[in-house]
Amino acid sequence: MNLKATIGMETHVELDTKSKMFCSCEVVETDEPNISVCPTCLGLPGALPVPNKTAIQYIVMLSLGANCKITNEGMFHRKNYFYPDLPKNYQISQFDFPVGVNGSLEIVLDEELHSVEIERVHMEEDTGKSVHMGSGRIDSATSTLLDFNRSGVPLVEVVTKPVISTSKMAVAYIEELRQLVIDLGISKGKLEKGNLRFDANISVANEDSNELGTKVEIKNMNSLKSLEKAIDYEIMRQSKQIKKGESVIQETRHWDENKQVTISMRTKEGSADYRYFSDPDLPNMIIDEEFINNSKKNIQNLPTDKRKTLKESGLSLSDSNYLDKGDKWLYDLYLSTVENTKDSKSTFNFLTGELQGQMRKAEIDELPDWVDSEKISNLINLFETNEVSFTSAKDILAKLLGEDIDPKTYATDNNLIQSSDDEEIKTLVTSVIKENQDIVERLEDPEDKLVGFLVGQVMKSSVNKVNPGSVKDILLKELFG
Amino acid sequence: MSENFNIDDISNLASIELSEEEKAKLQKDLQIILEHVDALKNIDVKDEKIDIHPLSKVLELRKDESKESLKHEDAMMNSPETKDGHFVVPPSIE
């Protein structure tokens, strides 16, 4: 029996607005509790919600970015459930009329394009934060501390159709979505800060079956790594059960990061009944053409656009996908550099390998302002034309990250320019052959390892300024004709 | 009124603990009200659209500006229990 997994993702994205979704409290990042709260986001009696225009605009932008159809007349719903960090004990959300429906996101897996269908994009408000006090174990808390600074921060929920088949695909989808919200400028998109939080709905069924298996919801995955592992674990767990002939229970499970397993969350008897109904505090919302067009104005250079440009520069799909997910400056630097070098692969390798590697090592987040595409392309050209060795190029880059130098001048001043003058090399070769007669006699063919030794001797006598390629050519010619 | 009406389920959803005595009284009263409102079933509402505002007002959105919030002391002044600037409740995990 061959089994297949089907995964649907539900992702909450925290929007980067100045004020909260339904009140004018500032959205703050602070450890000081309950300092950005008001009657509305504390759920005080008599307080009322008034929606944030920018937040709605951001949700429209994300819907457009995810190729959704926009719902022109929408409304807000109350989702009712009791939880201490939910101040009104209902969350204002959207039910029947989400802002965006029926969209898709293009993602890249290895060298292939895939489309992930999006079911809906809708508004939500965040809850407060609970800190459980006690012996340190989550299940033995003695009290819960509540901070409502986060209460009412605007969220958008993006729900895919059950169209994802592997953990890698789920990760690629989240990476694409994350880049989309960053490029739209609607969220900081930091996973470690919880700007993106995702749940996965996973089911496993017979490969030939047209029906999905029993859905299990996995929560509490805080990184892409845990998302990948949790999905793999859950697919394995469900597959084992099915193969043993047992049935999978529909439930919500928690990813336990320490134990690297999913754990069933105890649920109250009777499934949740959220009693969604239209919020009488909020009249119907009209999203007209003008609003949509204004939102469109703020949309440019999304990951798919960037990917197209990168591919046109000559990069492979996976290299393009790598760069469109990176920092904006790296993407820009690549494009302006490759215009000079005309060599996409070597530019990509140098920037993503050497430049990013050295910056990471030196713990530099931003490129120093004197480092521009002209200097970088000059440097790439220096080693591509064999004027300096790759080793020297790396040294020059290190220097360049520390101070404002011109790569070519620096190479010249520090004797890093390689000689390709055949006559000079021939003289050096002749003298090395003469000094190493014993070795020359032992040489059997051009592939002999000792050739390398002799090349090394020539390089040594030249204080590394000659091009090793040329040395080898001339040496072989002298020895084997 | 539906025979599925279960006062325990409803009080659970509403998060209100009820004594047996209360249950009996409320069950009886709710029965009377639900029988009365059953009259609505005879009205044809097929094509009726739902509007949240009785005067069909369209929602106006607020400019994204942050304004002064409550003073921390005012936010906390009604809190039944406080610790280090937090509201404190019995554990919310079971």
Next chain:
Amino acid sequence: MAEKIPSISKINELFQNKEMKPSELFEQVYETASYTESVLHAHLELFYDEGLKLSKESDKRYKKNESLGLLDGIPIAIKDNINIYGYKTTCSSKMLSNYVSPYDATVVTSLKKAGTIFTGKTNLDEFAMGSSTENSAYGPTKNPWNPDFVPGGSSGGSAAVVSAGSAVASLGSDTGGSIRQPASFCGVVGFKPTYGTVSRYGLIAFASSLDQIGPITNTVDDTRIIFNEIQGYDSKDATSITPVYTKLENKKIKVGILKELMQEGVSNESQNEVNKVVNQLREKGHDVTEISLPLTEMALSVYYLIAPAECSANLSRFDGVRYGIREDASTSYEMMNKTRSVGFGEEVKKRILLGTYALSAGYFDEYYGRALKVRSKIITDFKTAFDKVDFILSPTTPTPAFGFGEKTKNPLEMYLSDLCTIPANLAGLPAISIPTGLSENNLPLSVQIMGKPCSDYSLIDFAESIEEMVEFNSSPNLLKENSES
């Protein structure tokens, strides 16, 4: 020494002419309160110290001829479901027995700016759910006309204080008749404005799509003055509108008598008041016709699904977590369950449960969804009716005030006392109740006039002309007895 309080315009004249000081008037209403309260229990809290202080500041403004307007120095009582910064707002519930508001309702801000002095907070049915003020966790309010009878509700305290003279006017809130019905029972004027004209920000919500704040006053002109101060768009309330008030073009006014509110279920006494007014209107040359809106018979059923549904969510926030009372328990959930069990009274629990049921999976379409749609139809029916008539006239209540305990056995009997007032809430219409006469047992009777949306000022003008016509000048026994003594 109780005397009938003059109208606000008259008081303002006295202030301007230095014939009376705001602090003197404040002392007078406070003195009245000091002997009426022991009988009536209309105020839950009196703000004597701050009231006196503020009225003395008002004295100074009048002295310097720098008064803030007609309401400067006028003592007004506030229903205890409207937030005033630094004071308790209990909603007459045990749940909020210790709750002090950290902010002002928008109407409170408006009245403060106008120089109004607050006498205190008035009693109501818990969370405004009821029609007799018997559901207050702090004990009922009595009717100033006869303490054996209820003052109506839920704004029973606000109606009683105006009737008894312990405030010049008051604010109430009206979800299904909670201003008009007690105003009628207490023989004063009660006005529910067009939905959205008065901000709900700071009014503790019962049913958000129906709630409106409005004045309870001695005269229609007082209503006009207070409404003028509290109305207007508020950016803190998304349901608030920017009203464009309609004016009456013709001198000859077309009045519709709503057939469905002049039949079985409404007492002859109540119907007679309408007939009395109709005759006088016809004498004045106005055009009075009978109209029929059959769906108004469904109004009560629609209301008793929509209001509980909205309230079931609105009252979820009372959980013992951030404010209010808290019952001890070992988990949060248990704490919330117990707190809500102890904090809410029976009627509130009943409505929360009813609303929870109406919204629950499987019953939504049958109950709440259907009620919303019937409401839409009712709104359309009223729209059509107002193409033909300028105003609709009806009794305010099916009967005059009833006795304590008379309608507490069967919930429907109590609910039926809002029969005539509920339709205006469902359709968002402005509606005013004005006293027109006394019943056989000497209790006030009123008529209600409903207008089309945003006809508030012309409705008030029309009500004023009826007020002049009927010349209702009686005052409660309580005042007479005390003034004779």
